[in-house]
Each structure stands twice: as C-alpha cells, then as structure tokens.
Amino acid sequence: MKVVAQANEAVLTILKRFLKTDFQGRLMKYCLAQQVEDGVLLFNLMTREMVLLTEEEYSRATELDYLRQRWFIVPEQLDEKECMEFVRLIFKSKTKSKGEITGYTIFTTTDCNARCFYCFELGRSRIPMSEETAHKTAEYIKSHCGGKKVKISWFGGEPLMNPTAIDIICDDLREAGIEFTSSMVSNGYLFDDALAEKAENKWNLKRIQITLDGTEDVYNRIKAFVYSDTNPYQIVLNNIRRLLDREIQVVIRLNMDLHNAEDLLVLAEELTRRFGGEKLLRVYAHHLFQDGVANAERYTDAEWNEREAAMNRLNEKLLGGGLLSRGVISRDVKMNHCMADNDKCITIVPDGNIGVCEHYSETEFVGHLDREGFDAEMVAAWKQTMPEVPECADCFYYPECYKLKKCLNESVCYPVFRRNQEEKVRQRMLNTYEKWLKAEGTENVLDEEDFVGQT
Numbered sequence: 001m002k003v004v005a006q007a008n009e010a011v012l013t014i015l016k017r018f019l020k021t022d023f024q025g026r027l028m029k030y031c032l033a034q035q036v037e038d039g040v041l042l043f044n045l046m047t048r049e050m051v052l053l054t055e056e057e058y059s060r061a062t063e064l065d066y067l068r069q070r071w072f073i074v075p076e077q078l079d080e081k082e083c084m085e086f087v088r089l090i091f092k093s094k095t096k097s098k099g100e101i102t103g104y105t106i107f108t109t110t111d112c113n114a115r116c117f118y119c120f121e122l123g124r125s126r127i128p129m130s131e132e133t134a135h136k137t138a139e140y141i142k143s144h145c146g147g148k149k150v151k152i153s154w155f156g157g158e159p160l161m162n163p164t165a166i167d168i169i170c171d172d173l174r175e176a177g178i179e180f181t182s183s184m185v186s187n188g189y190l191f192d193d194a195l196a197e198k199a200e201n202k203w204n205l206k207r208i209q210i211t212l213d214g215t216e217d218v219y220n221r222i223k224a225f226v227y228s229d230t231n232p233y234q235i236v237l238n239n240i241r242r243l244l245d246r247e248i249q250v251v252i253r254l255n256m257d258l259h260n261a262e263d264l265l266v267l268a269e270e271l272t273r274r275f276g277g278e279k280l281l282r283v284y285a286h287h288l289f290q291d292g293v294a295n296a297e298r299y300t301d302a303e304w305n306e307r308e309a310a311m312n313r314l315n316e317k318l319l320g321g322g323l324l325s326r327g328v329i330s331r332d333v334k335m336n337h338c339m340a341d342n343d344k345c346i347t348i349v350p351d352g353n354i355g356v357c358e359h360y361s362e363t364e365f366v367g368h369l370d371r372e373g374f375d376a377e378m379v380a381a382w383k384q385t386m387p388e389v390p391e392c393a394d395c396f397y398y399p400e401c402y403k404l405k406k407c408l409n410e411s412v413c414y415p416v417f418r419r420n421q422e423e424k425v426r427q428r429m430l431n432t433y434e435k436w437l438k439a440e441g442t443e444n445v446l447d448e449e450d451f452v453g454q455t
C-alpha cells in the first residue's frame with residue numbers, strides 16, 4: 001500500500017472523537033475506487049487522502065488497519081454526513097473571516113467587441129467603467145484587503161475594451177504598496193504586443209481564459225466580431241501564442257453544444273498541432289446551454305446522453321493531444337461553492353455597484369463603492385443552498401457538493417450532473433497518480449505492519 005496523496009491532518013484530528021478501534025467495517029461512502037495498471041486507487045473525499053492498493057489488498061480492504069484508522073473503512077453504523085457536517089462546522093469556526101476582501105472580479109466594461117448568440121449578457125446596457133470609478137475601485141480594495149495580497153479577475157463584457165481602467169487600478173494599488181496578481185476572462189482578440197507587454201509587467205496577469213467555439217469559419221461566424229476585413233480566428237490564435245511567449249497561462253474553453261460538437265473535434269486536432277506540448281496551455285470543454293442555464297428539465301434523457309457522448313469524445317481527443325486541463329486532488333476541504341458564497345470575494349461593476357456573482361452586472365447587488373457595509377439579506381440569500389435530494393444520502397460527492405439556490409449554472413442535481421462530477425473526480429485521481437508516479441520516491445511506501453495497533 002502506498003500513499004499517493006496525503007490526508008488533510010486537520011480533518012483527521014477533528015474526526016478523532018468518532019474513531020472506534022473494534023468494529024465491523026465497510027467502505028466509507030465518500031470513497032471512490034479507481035482501477036489503475038498496478039492496483040486500485042482509493043480516494044477519500046472527506047480526509048483528502050488517496051492510497052494505492054494492490055488488487056490483493058483491495059480485496060481484503062475491510063481488514064487493513066491503516067484503512068480502518070484513516071476513515072477509508074468505517075463502522076457499519078457510521079453516519080458519514082454527521083461527520084462531514086462536524087468537520088465543516090469546525091473549519092468554519094477556525095477560518096472565520098475577519099472581514100478582509102482579497103478576491104475581486106472587476107467588470108472594466110459591459111461592452112464587447114463580439115456578438116456571440118449565446119452570451120448571457122445579451123440585451124444588457126454596455127457601459128465602461130469611468131476613470132473616477134476605477135480610482136474608487138482601487139481605493140476600495142486598499143481599504144478592504146487588510147493589507148493582504150489581492151487576486152483580481154478582469155471581467156466584462158470584454159475587459160480589454162477598457163484597458164485604461166485596468167491601468168488605473170493597477171497603478172493605484174502599486175502606489176499604495178498592495179501586492180496583487182490578476183487573471184482575465186477575454187476573447188483575446190485585442191491582445192496586441194503592447195497590451196501583452198502591459199499584461200505581463202503592469203497588470204501582473206498570470207492566467208487568461210479564452211473561449212473558442214470552433215474552427216476558423218465556425219468561430220468567425222459565432223463570434224460575429226464588430227470588425228470587418230479581419231480573420232478573428234487567426235488573430236486570436238496568434239495572440240494566444242503571444243501570451244504564452246510571455247509565460248502567461250492560457251486556458252482555452254471550448255463551448256460545446258450539439259451544433260458544434262463535431263467541429264470541436266477538428267479544432268482539438270488543430271490546437272494539438274499548434275500548441276501540443278505547451279506547458280502553459282490547457283483546454284477544457286464546457287456544455288453550452290440555452291441562456292447559459294443547465295436546467296435539467298429542459299433536456300430529455302436522450303438529449304443528455306447525446307451531449308454526454310459528444311463531450312466524452314471531445315475530452316478523449318483533448319487528452320490524446322496532451323491538451324486537457326489536468327486538475328489534481330486538493331488537500332483543502334471545500335468550504336463554499338464559488339465566489340458567491342465566499343465572504344472574501346466580491347464583484348465590482350462599471351457603475352460602482354458591488355455584487356457577488358459574475359453572472360449579474362445589473363441586479364442582485366449587495367452594496368456600492370460609495371457605501372460601507374453590505375445588504376445582509378442579499379448576502380444571506382446568495383449563501384442559501386438547495387434542499388438535499390434523496391440521492392445525497394449515499395452520494396460519494398457530498399463532501400465537495402454545495403448547490404446554491406441562486407446559481408444559474410448548477411443549482412439542480414440530476415443524473416448527468418452526478419456522472420459528470422464522478423468523471424471529474426476520477427480524472428483528478430488519475431492526474432494525481434500520474435504526477436506521483438513521475439516523482440515517486442519510497443518515502444510514502446507504507447508497510448501494513450507499521451500500523452497494527454495504532455489508533
């Protein structure tokens with residue numbers, strides 16, 4: 001048996017009070033097993049530990065002391081949910097926010113140079129952040145970050161349509177001695193040499209997400225940029241290269257719907273030819289839904305299956321090309337769903353309103369740059385979770401699952417969602433394992449004898 005990913009020791013300490021020594025054991029509900037060439041990986045989503053067992057060890061897992069002492073094997077009657085809730089409660093009290101806000105999603109403008117038919121911001125007003133509001137934004141960050149390092153995400157519209165606001169905020173923060181790094185969600189079209197240089201040196205841009213919807217003709221048609229006489233597809237791909245050359249990580253998002261699923265396979269091949277082996281470039285595919293909403297009831301089982309099959313084909317192609325995003329297991333206990341239920345994060349829109357969800361730029365605000373404090377009712381509403389469904393009782397994913405009532409993307413649980421989450425976790429397990437294999441020493445090799453009698 002070998003430890004591939006170390007446990008979160010704080011969780012193990014919290015769980016000590018539930019630990020029993022002599023019990024009839026079964027596999028914990030929050031464990032996922034994954035077959036690999038030299039055995040079976042067993043990942044515990046609650047403790048964050050992952051071990052590699054031989055087939056023989058796996059076949060008698062309930063007898064192995066190490067697994068019994070580390071929450072892989074638990075007493076028959078154990079209530080896992082009670083344990084998980086207890087862990088969350090203790091973590092929550094220990095990580096209680098002191099009111100500092102260190103994550104800022106800043107809408108530099110709600111205008112955009114593309115006209116994607118699926119954009120969730122269609123029909124909204126298109127306004128840039130003024131220089132005055134940009135200065136106020138920096139001032140707000142300065143007085144609310146508690147002197148801590150700040151992470152900024154430039155968002156829009158297309159954030160590059162208002163680089164002046166980015167310049168002002170970065171200059172002011174630098175002048176005030178506030179440490180920061182930034183990321184951006186952009187279509188990438190405007191990244192010429194001068195802006196790429198600024199991104200690297202002035203904006204501290206570490207990561208950018210750029211969406212591609214298809215190969216040249218499909219992309220140019222879907223994006224419908226406002227410029228004529230250009231080939232946006234080629235411009236954006238050249239700009240991706242420019243950013244990579246400056247060591248800025250590029251994450252390409254592929255929006256997949258049934259109308260472009262086949263074309264994305266061709267795009268994946270083209271991206272492999274152009275960027276295969278590039279360490280700083282990763283690609284992930286995302287289901288594109290009507291109005292951006294993954295509402296389960298909108299689709300029949302047959303439609304879901306078709307979508308899923310198309311997604312699997314695309315992921316395989318990306319994996320084969322070495323492009324697929326390679327997330328690994330995190331040792332951290334997940335304490336929230338996203339920025340919307342995280343007290344350390346806010347959004348700031350061009351007119352100075354403050355929100356918590358990046359999908360809203362005109363409503364659902366919790367405050368304003370000109371006012372101290374937040375609307376407590378609105379903040380609480382964004383933290384409300386969906387009632388559990390019957391499947392939660394036995395779901396392996398429970399320790400990582402938060403479903404926010406107000407989230408437009410992921411509030412409903414349905415079979416395909418659960419299958420997708422399982423596939424993602426399995427992929428993270430395999431990525432972690434591969435990484436471990438490359439760096440494998442002998443220090444984590446566990447001899448079952450070492451644990452006999454330890455509690």
Ligand code: SF4
Binds near residue numbers: 391393401413417
């Ligand atoms: S994925 Fe669905 S069933 Fe599983 S814990 Fe989340 S809401 Fe419950």
Ligand code: SF4
Binds near residue numbers: 337339356357406410
């Ligand atoms: S859309 Fe959902 S996931 Fe995205 S920020 Fe809003 S609440 Fe969070």
